[in-house]
Every structure is written in structure tokens, then in C-alpha cells.
Amino acid sequence: MVATTEAFKSHILSEPHISQTRISVLAWSLTLSMLALQFLPQILLWDEAYIRIHDTLEGIDYENLFASGKTFDYSSNASLEQVMNGLPRAAVKTGWSFVALWHWLFGLYGGYLFNYVLVHIIAFGGMLLLLRNHFLQRQSQLWIVLGISLCFSWLPFFTMLGLSVAGQPLVALALLNFWQNRKVGISNWLIVCLFPFYADIVWAGIPILLFGSGMWLYQFWKINRINWYLIAALGCMGALFIAANWQLFQLTFFATDFVSHRLEYDYFYNKQLNFWQSLLETFQLLLIGYHHVGIMVSAPIILAVIHAWKRFGKDRQIVRIIVILLSISTFFGFYKFLVWAGEGHFVLLKSFKFERIMALLPLLWMLLFALVLSKLEHLHKTSTTWLLIAQFVLCIFSQDEFTQNIRQLAGHPRKPNFKAFFDEELFTEINEFIGTPKANYRVVSLGMHPSVAQFNGFYTLDLHASMYDLRYKHQFRKIMAGELAKSEIVHKEFDQFGNRCYLFSAELGKDYDAFLCGKNEARSICQLDLNSGALCEMGGCYLFSAVKIENAEATGLRLANVFEGRFWEVNLYEVTPKEEPQKNIVSY
Amino acid sequence: MKKSNDAFERILPYLLPFLVLSSALFFLIGGRLISSIGSYY
Numbered sequence: 001m002v003a004t005t006e007a008f009k010s011h012i013l014s015e016p017h018i019s020q021t022r023i024s025v026l027a028w029s030l031t032l033s034m035l036a037l038q039f040l041p042q043i044l045l046w047d048e049a050y051i052r053i054h055d056t057l058e059g060i061d062y063e064n065l066f067a068s069g070k071t072f073d074y075s076s077n078a079s080l081e082q083v084m085n086g087l088p089r090a091a092v093k094t095g096w097s098f099v100a101l102w103h104w105l106f107g108l109y110g111g112y113l114f115n116y117v118l119v120h121i122i123a124f125g126g127m128l129l130l131l132r133n134h135f136l137q138r139q140s141q142l143w144i145v146l147g148i149s150l151c152f153s154w155l156p157f158f159t160m161l162g163l164s165v166a167g168q169p170l171v172a173l174a175l176l177n178f179w180q181n182r183k184v185g186i187s188n189w190l191i192v193c194l195f196p197f198y199a200d201i202v203w204a205g206i207p208i209l210l211f212g213s214g215m216w217l218y219q220f221w222k223i224n225r226i227n228w229y230l231i232a233a234l235g236c237m238g239a240l241f242i243a244a245n246w247q248l249f250q251l252t253f254f255a256t257d258f259v260s261h262r263l264e265y266d267y268f269y270n271k272q273l274n275f276w277q278s279l280l281e282t283f284q285l286l287l288i289g290y291h292h293v294g295i296m297v298s299a300p301i302i303l304a305v306i307h308a309w310k311r312f313g314k315d316r317q318i319v320r321i322i323v324i325l326l327s328i329s330t331f332f333g334f335y336k337f338l339v340w341a342g343e344g345h346f347v348l349l350k351s352f353k354f355e356r357i358m359a360l361l362p363l364l365w366m367l368l369f370a371l372v373l374s375k376l377e378h379l380h381k382t383s384t385t386w387l388l389i390a391q392f393v394l395c396i397f398s399q400d401e402f403t404q405n406i407r408q409l410a411g412h413p414r415k416p417n418f419k420a421f422f423d424e425e426l427f428t429e430i431n432e433f434i435g436t437p438k439a440n441y442r443v444v445s446l447g448m449h450p451s452v453a454q455f456n457g458f459y460t461l462d463l464h465a466s467m468y469d470l471r472y473k474h475q476f477r478k479i480m481a482g483e484l485a486k487s488e489i490v491h492k493e494f495d496q497f498g499n500r501c502y503l504f505s506a507e508l509g510k511d512y513d514a515f516l517c518g519k520n521e522a523r524s525i526c527q528l529d530l531n532s533g534a535l536c537e538m539g540g541c542y543l544f545s546a547v548k549i550e551n552a553e554a555t556g557l558r559l560a561n562v563f564e565g566r567f568w569e570v571n572l573y574e575v576t577p578k579e580e581p582q583k584n585i586v587s588y
Numbered sequence: 589m590k591k592s593n594d595a596f597e598r599i600l601p602y603l604l605p606f607l608v609l610s611s612a613l614f615f616l617i618g619g620r621l622i623s624s625i626g627s628y629y
Contacts, residue, residue: 303604390608
């Protein structure tokens with residue numbers, strides 16, 4: 001043991017300054033090339049690249065905001081006329097966001113790509129700084145730091161949520177500096193003050209503030225000292241999160257005439273109170289992560305932990321992170337029991353979904369990996385290298401946008417690319433065929449996301465929204481009440497969840513492919529029970545259907561024309577209710 | 589290279605490729621086993 005320690009010390013002391021060696025240059029070059037590699041397919045393909053559809057292209061809030069000109073208009077009567085007959089502006093995302101800024105400056109694709117690149121670069125830089133400043137400071141550990149930072153930067157972040165997950169290492173760096181009362185310079189304050197404008201309050205704000213408060217409490221309990229710096233930093237961050245998302249608080253707590261559709265949200269619409277199911281979800285979260293946070297197969301990290309544990313026994317820092325990881329995963333898996341027990345007393349349990357604290361998992365996994373590899377590096381250099389490479393390869397495979405774009409480049413796409421998804425030429429043709437100003441009528445979509453019509457300037461009754469008026473939901477429901485009655489799956493999706501205020505069909509279902517009915521699939525609906533009178537009452541004059549409706553005439557629709565695009569084949573149906581009701585475009 | 593006596597160290601070269609390949613296959617076939625991520629891959 002003594003000999004090992006001596007050898008270790010002599011190794012450290014005799015170590016050359018690696019940053020000036022060829023190895024260091026090679027390591028940096030290789031890492032930066034690997035970092036840039038993930039952007040290459042999207043830059044090469046440009047607007048023919050695939051962009052994630054789920055919670056990204058299916059809801060184009062910023063484009064709707066910019067089109068309405070109400071981005072910073074938070075007055076109570078401000079509304080977006082082009083969606084849902086006047087969706088309150090306050091129900092849409094904040095304008096005080098860097099993501100909004102990039103979209104405003106560079107448009108939807110350019111803004112998305114710029115944000116995507118920036119988020120991944122900040123993830124890399126943040127992790128690098130955090131590890132170098134607080135965890136792995138020896139020069140010989142540079143290659144571990146670079147490898148871990150690279151793995152973290154390759155995680156499939158939901159970049160529309162900004163730096164919610166990717167920026168956590170930077171925030172952790174600042175909070176740790178405040179915690180240790182060191183280097184409390186302007187850069188730490190900048191991180192704390194800018195983060196709320198580049199992250200989501202739900203996915204990042206609440207988890208980080210909770211965790212930061214835990215850090216403060218722990219320090220207070222251990223050394224009985226009040227850390228004013230940390231209080232000020234957390235308070236500052238919390239206040240700025242509220243300021244940046246003020247419209248959300250205004251609508252939730254102060255609006256008197258707005259009732260959110262979330263009032264009818266049933267937390268258990270897709271969950272069961274089952275112990276084994278909860279245990280499975282706990283392990284699933286531990287082993288592959290969560291899609292909104294970034295899918296990450298953690299098996300190499302677990303192997304490394306087992307490996308290090310056998311060789312070196314317990315390490316307090318490592319044990320602490322493992323305990324936090326297991327606690328958060330168990331909390332996530334069994335949170336439904338807490339909601340079930342406390343729902344009647346604490347409404348916040350259901351509406352705030354505190355289980356989202358699991359957004360901290362990728363950062364914790366990477367920290368654990370870094371600490372474990374730093375233990376193994378001297379005695380097991382080969383296995384350490386292979387564990388790092390294995391984790392990196394798994395990160396590449398879990399990067400869905402990268403793998404889909406490799407498919408695009410290889411000529412075997414599985415999903416529509418950006419250009420084919422929004423297909424401006426196709427919708428210009430449809431607009432010319434209709435020949436009426438878009439503001440004079442409303443449309444709904446079937447078998448395709450309403451964001452496609454919205455992107456092309458049509459006024460839609462349907463929307464993917466995180467918040468809208470409950471009265472509107474009830475009104476919209478009348479259009480497809482017959483379909484909801486036929487299928488429990490779509491009934492649950494709309495009545496108990498409701499964020500997709502879409503036209504559902506029992507035959508198409510509610511899965512992702514129900515709204516991605518491409519022309520090659522040639523799907524059709526045999527029996528659509530549509531209340532065309534209710535649709536017409538809301539101002540709906542046309543139905544953009546990606547599928548053929550066999551009983552169109554009987555349900556009050558007339559096939560006006562069929563348009564074929566890159567991905568879609570749009571059947572344009574005119575709404576022709578049997579008894580012509582008085583048109584009534586309802587506004588809030 | 590000195591041969592390690594650690595059993596773990598010995599099985600790692602076989603275990604890691606198996607792990608990476610099986611996970612890669614999982615993503616390539618679409619991750620269909622887990623519905624929440626099935627739509628991405």
C-alpha cells in the first residue's frame with residue numbers, strides 16, 4: 001500500500017506538463033473533432049435534416065408568437081388569433097428567453113440549429129470547467145475530463161428547453177463556488193443570473209432550486225454557518241426565473257377569467273398504482289434515463305462503479321452521489337404513491353410534478369463516472385479507456401437526431417426531414433386553391449400535427465399546448481365526441497391529458513405515428529364520426545387530412561382536392577354540415 | 589502488458605463490446621420495448 005502511494009506520488013511529481021505535449025494537443029484535437037461531429041449531419045443536410053418532432057416541431061410556439069406580434073405583450077387581453085380562435089398570450093412560452101431570441105434572429109431552422117450547437121458546446125465547456133475546478137484537477141486526468149465532457153455533450157438534450165440539462169454543470173460550478181466561498185466573482189453571478197433566461201422553469205428551475213436549497217441546508221446542519229452567498233445566489237436565480245416566466249404566474253395565480261385545461265388533468269391517466277411497475281420505472285430511469293432529460297445508457301458507469309468498489313472500497317464522495325442517484329430514481333418511480341396519498345391536501349404535488357427532479361440525473365451520472373475513473377486510472381488504464389469509449393459509443397447511439405440524420409444521409413430516412421415536414425410549396429398550393437385570406441377561416445388537421453398548418457400561416461383550431469382554456473377544450477371536444485366514445489385510448493389522451501388539442505380518430509389512435517401519416521403509408525379511416533356542425537360553429541371551414549376518409553360525405557365533409565407533397569398527401573376536405581349553423585368564432 | 593489477476597478486468601474486454609452492441613441493437617431496432625422512447629429511434 002505504501003509502495004503504491006509512493007509510486008503514485010512520484011508519478012505525479014515527475015509528470016511533464018501535459019498541456020504542452022503532443023499528447024495533449026492530440027487529445028484536444030480529437031475531442032473537439034468528436035464534439036463538432038454531432039453537428040455535421042445537420043449542417044450538411046441543412047433544412048433537409050431531421051429535427052426531433054416530439055415536443056419540438058409539434059409545437060412551434062415561438063413562430064406563433066412572432067406571427068401574432070405579441071411576444072412581449074403580457075396584457076390580459078393579448079391573444080394569438082391564429083391559434084385556437086385567440087389563445088391567451090400568457091398561456092404561451094415566455095419571450096424573455098435566449099431560445100426565443102435565436103428563433104427570432106435566425107428563423108425556425110436556423111434558430112433551432114444555432115441553439116442546438118450552442119447548447120451542446122455549453123454542455124461540453126460547463127462539464128469541463130466543473131470537473132477541472134472541483135473534481136479532477138491533476139493534469140494527468142485531463143483525458144478523463146475531456147472524455148466525460150464529450151460524453152455529456154453528446155446526450156440527446158431537448159434543446160428547445162435550452163440549457164435546462166446541458167447548462168447544469170455550469171450552474172453546479174457556480175453554486176459550488178458559492179458553497180465553498182471561493183472565486184465568488186462576476187462570472188458566477190453571470191451564470192446564476194443568465195441561466196433563468198436560457199432554461200425551463202419546470203425542468204431546470206425547480207430541480208436546481210430544490211437541490212441548491214438542500215446544499216445550503218446540509219452546510220448549515222454540518223457547520224452551523226449561514227452561507228449568505230449561496231442564499232443570495234439561489235434567491236437571485238429564483239426571482240429571475242419568476243421574472244422570466246411572469247406570464248405563467250400571472251395566468252396561474254391572478255387571472256380571474258381563465259381556467260386552465262389542466263384542471264381536468266388526471267395524473268394517473270397513464271400510470272398505475274403498482275409496486276412492481278414503480279420498481280421497473282425506477283430501474284428504467286437508472287439504466288436508460290428519461291427522454292425529456294436525455295436518454296443515457298448508464299451500464300458502463302455501473303460497471304466502472306462495481307470495478308472501482310471491488311478495488312478501492314468505499315469513497316465518501318462516490319457513495320454520496322450513488323445515494324442521491326438511487327434516491328432520486330426511487331422518488332421518481334414511486335412519486336405516484338405520494339400524489340395518490342397527498343393529492344387532496346397538496347395540489348402542488350400533482351401540478352408541479354416534483355419527480356422532475358430527475359432532470360439532475362445526467363449530471364450526477366457523469367460526475368460519478370468521472371470520480372470512479374479517476375480512481376481506476378493508474379492501475380487499470382486500459383479498462384478505464386474502454387469504459388470511457390463504451391460510454392461514448394452508447395451516447396452516440398442514443399443521440400436520436402444524429403442517428404436519424406445518418407439515415408437521411410444514407411438515403412434511408414425513417415422520419416420526415418424539416419423541409420418535408422413543413423412542405424411550404426405544398427401548402428402554398430393549397431392556399432392558392434382555397435383562394436380566401438387565411439384569417440377568414442379556420443382549419444383543423446387529421447393524421448398530421450397542426451404545427452404544419454401553423455408554420456404555413458393557416459389559422460388552426462387545434463394546437464399542441466401546455467396550457468389553454470378549459471372552455472375551449474370542452475368546445476373542441478364536441479367536434480370528435482363520437483370518436484372519443486369509441487376508443488378508451490384516445491378518450492384518455494384527450495379528456496384526461498389534453499395537451500394535444502388535436503382532432504383524434506379512434507382508428508388512428510394516439511401514438512406518434514397517428515400524426516405522422518405519410519403518403520407512402522396510404523392510410524385511411526373507414527368510419528369517422530365527426531360533428532361537422534360543431535366544427536363549423538368554431539369557424540372550421542377546412543380539414544387538412546393526411547389520410548383518406550371513406551365516409552367523408554356522410555360525416556359532413558366534401559373532398560375538395562388532393563395535394564401530394566414530399567412527405568404528406570393532403571386530402572383537403574371542405575366542411576359542409578347538413579344544417580348550416582350560424583358561424584360563431586369564439587374569442588376569449 | 590502485465591496480465592491482470594482481477595476477474596473483472598479479464599471479462600471486461602468481452603463484456604463491453606457485448607454491452608455496446610446489444611445497446612446499439614436496441615436503439616437500431618427502434619427501442620420498441622419501451623414505449624416512451626420508441627418514437628425517437
